[in-house]
Amino acid sequence: MRLQFKLLGFLTLLGTSTILSACAATQPNFEPNNIEESGPITPTTPTTDVPKPTAEVVPVNRGFHFQTNKVPSESDVFKHNYDLTFSLNFTNKSNDIYGTGWLFDWKGDEKALGIDGSFVPSITSNIDNSLLKDDQFTVYLATNLHVADALRNDQDYEPYKKDQNKQDFTENTKTEFFSLGKYLEGEQLKQYISKEENQSANQTDKALVSIQASNIPKTAYTATDFVDMNSYSYNNITTSLPGNYADFAVIEVNLNLKNQRDQQILHDFVKPAIKAYKALGDTLELFSAKPLNQFIEQNYYLLGYPVINKGNNTANLLLAQQKSFDHNNSDHNQKSQWFTKDQSYINKLDRIPVLTNNYRAYNESTGSQLFANQQNESWLNGVVIQDKGVVNFASFSNFTLKYHEKRFQQYGYGLMLNDTNFPGGSSGSPLIGKDNKLNSIYFGVLEIYQSGSLARNDIGMSQILRTPQNDKGSSISKGSYDLIFGDKNTKNYYAKFAKDHQTHLYQKIKESKDEQFRFVETQETTNNLGN
Structure with missing residues (x-):
């Protein structure tokens, strides 16, 4: 069995059992x-x-x-x-x-x-x-x-x-x-x-x-x-x-x-x-942060x-x-x-x-549900390490990406979206849940092969942007991260730039008394206003 990961476009990354290629078009x-x-x-x-x-x-x-x-x-x-x-x-x-x-x-x-x-x-x-x-x-x-x-x-x-x-x-x-x-x-x-x-x-x-x-x-x-x-x-x-x-x-x-x-x-x-x-x-109520197990019973809306x-x-x-x-x-x-x-x-x-x-239109369904094995697909458990459609990217050691001539390994958590294989050019599309919260960003399609033949090519993938601290609700969650506002586990997050440049997002952080948004206020930041 073979797992192929398509970001569908100009960037192709090869591994021993998986392929990561970009969902941007070129x-x-x-x-x-x-x-x-x-x-x-x-x-x-x-x-x-x-x-x-x-x-x-x-x-x-x-x-x-x-x-x-x-x-x-x-x-x-x-x-x-x-x-x-x-x-x-x-x-x-x-x-x-x-x-x-x-x-x-x-x-x-x-x-x-x-x-x-x-x-x-x-x-x-x-x-x-x-x-x-x-x-x-x-x-x-x-x-x-x-x-x-x-x-x-x-x-x-x-x-x-x-x-x-x-x-x-x-x-x-x-x-x-x-x-x-x-x-x-x-x-x-x-x-x-x-x-x-x-x-x-x-x-x-x-x-x-x-x-x-x-x-x-x-x-x-x-x-x-x-x-x-x-x-x-x-x-x-x-x-x-x-x-x-x-x-x-x-x-x-x-x-x-x-x-x-x-x-x-x-x-x-x-x-x-x-x-x-x-x-x-408006910033503080827009970006979702919830235990991983709470992603399961949701419907997700994607547009790109x-x-x-x-x-x-x-x-x-x-x-x-x-x-x-x-x-x-x-x-x-x-x-x-x-x-x-x-x-x-x-x-x-x-x-x-x-x-x-x-x-x-073919089945009049709106949105996407998280991946779940069908009864005749128990073999997938040996191919994809996931928990009811939530994945820990650290389990895929060869999901790598070259950014500006340096190769990185993908980390953090993501969602597997059933019947959601958007083609190249859709990379970067926002994923909004039924709760009207923006929770993750779409980036590619998972293709799964069995006995050399394509078995599944309809699983879309997204990267979760924020996970809360002290998450005990999911069997695959070990630590938190927050790409937007930061937390004690996140070394590099956007709010540092927002603070240096005094953006709208940072103004909302200053207005908030909620500690989950104010982590950047406890840290020293380096002004990056030069060219």
């Missing part, structure tokens, strides 16, 4: 346009054939039966997931890489933005400049570590401006293009593109709208070396690798409010996300942007940066984007990020 790249030389971007025909995405070796529709291209209504169970979540696109000279991200934190003047979550096309600015304290608004997006591996910015924060071996990034791997995408339809879409130049041929009632930010993102946090590995050993299983990881990272996107595209990102993408974030509990066939009625529209837009970011230690893609290239792609949720 395709060969083209030569991007240079805004500095060409001025405003107009569609042109590429001189070479447009390459097709190569997100997976196996057919993309392997058992795919999920709902796509449906914007949730206000009462829909997926509405908050939709508002929070975006398609992420990182491009370098070699590859075009897609993943999914969601609003995790922010820093900026909310009052000046009039944040109410409503959709307001922002071709003309909706910002009350008289109220602005600064011309910047910073957004922090959560995704998988294996997606954040695609971000290679030589003006990033330390230690991320070089690889893990302290070597400069190669020219072919440096990030040159970044965009946020969201699926829009109907009047919302028509209003959006009606004022855009060069979009007259793209009148459609459905589209993935991608907006190129003015800056290349930076790395706020990676869940690398986040625990003492000895605290999470399983049956004395050891590893030769010196580091550990959870498949979780946070990237920083700095928005220049004088830049037209950044204004659009803020008003049309970020404002609804902030509204959803606050509706779900896997790369699949776009269909005849779905366009892929790129709102690119232009030379005429404001790119004055020298005072903010940002790396401006000077490259973009041709709309003609975008139009020819037959596989794009497609809005997908885990509703299944």
Whole structure:
């Protein structure tokens, strides 16, 4: 029997009995346009054939039966997931890489933005400049570590401006293009593109709208070396690798409010996300931390942007940066984007990020339950070490990942989601429980082989973000960790960055009297505000 673990995309990791490959999607790249030389971007025909995405070796529709291209209504169970979540696109000279991200934190003047979550096309600015304290608004997006591996910015924060071996990034791997995408339809879409130049041929009632930010993102946090590995050993299983990881990272996107595209990102993408974030509990009530055994009797809702066939009625529209837009970011230690893609290239792609949720029309089921063996599958107990769908990643010694040229072993705990095999590009999607708490982040698919034949390929995997201390409710729980707020067992957690940068999440920590959120206040942190 063989266990294969697919993250479904550009990153493939081999082990003796398991394979870990990325649930982000990748395709060969083209030569991007240079805004500095060409001025405003107009569609042109590429001189070479447009390459097709190569997100997976196996057919993309392997058992795919999920709902796509449906914007949730206000009462829909997926509405908050939709508002929070975006398609992420990182491009370098070699590859075009897609993943999914969601609003995790922010820093900026909310009052000046009039944040109410409503959709307001922002071709003309909706910002009350008289109220602005600064011309910047910073957004922090959560995704998988294996997606954040695609971000290679030589003006990033330390230690991320070089690889893990302290070597400069190669020219072919440096990030040159970044965009946020969201699926829009109907009047919302028509209003959006009606004022855009060069979009007259793209009148459609459905589209993935991608907006190129003015800056290349930076790395706020990676869940690398986040625990003492000895605290999470399983049956004395050891590893030769010196580091550990959870498949979780946070990237920083700095928005220049004088830049037209950044204004659009803020008003049309970020404002609804902030509204959803606050509706779900605004930091302190949003992120679940509960004993592992309490995950079992839950239903989990998943929404992301896997790369699949776009269909005849779905366009892929790129709102690119232009030379005429404001790119004055020298005072903010940002790396401006000077490259973009041709709309003609975008139009020819037959596989794009497609809005997908885990509703299944074939049996009218919504959400996902944790994995449970069927009566005829008792043999799985000898292949997958799990407790009613909860796994300790320390039991899989060869689940490893290379991040910025250093290999790490996966640690912490995760969920096995039955009948939830989202394809590549969905990596980083948030998992929200029936209790409206965000508990984990989706990262891949488990494939199980019996006698050389594929027996199961429908088990989705997610990484739990927080586990409580003193957990006695689960047979596989040995220690706690908290990737967001920290605890005594967690060496590396996001709240340290939030405190150094005085973000919204840290402001909520300061307001709280609950000790589970205030661990960072008991620790010394190192200010990391340099570039």
